[in-house]
Amino acid sequence: MGIFDWLFGPKVPQITVQEAQQRLQNDKGVVIVDVRQPVETQSGVVPGAVLIPLTELGRRMDELPSDRPILTICASSHRSPMAARRLAKAGYDVTDVAGGMGAWMRAGLPVEKRE
Secondary structure, three states: OOHHHHHHOOOOOEEOHHHHHHHHHHOOOOEEEEOOOHHHHHHOEOOOOEEOOHHHHHHHHHHOOOOOOEEEEOOOOOOHHHHHHHHHHOOOOEEEEOOHHHHHHHOOOOOEOOO
16 A cells, blocks of 8 residues: 555545544444554553554454444544545444544543553
């Protein structure tokens, strides 16, 4: 996949952090993928999130279920749309979380600390 595919791949829908939280609460089949680097996740992650840094997504995509909806999130919505486009191009049902973890934390939504 070239740089233009990463930047200008298929358009994917975005939802607010509040909508993402509702989807995660109401549909246990939804998977949220955090594409931040490990050092960034020390401040907390969405409970139950799968951690796959954007730089590793290409080789780790097979870790994600292809038959379940996926939400992507990063720190501030710069990397997660790229991840979402890449997943959409691979056939995943994917939605990006607008505002990223910054918006998630500002909204007071739950986070978990991981070692």
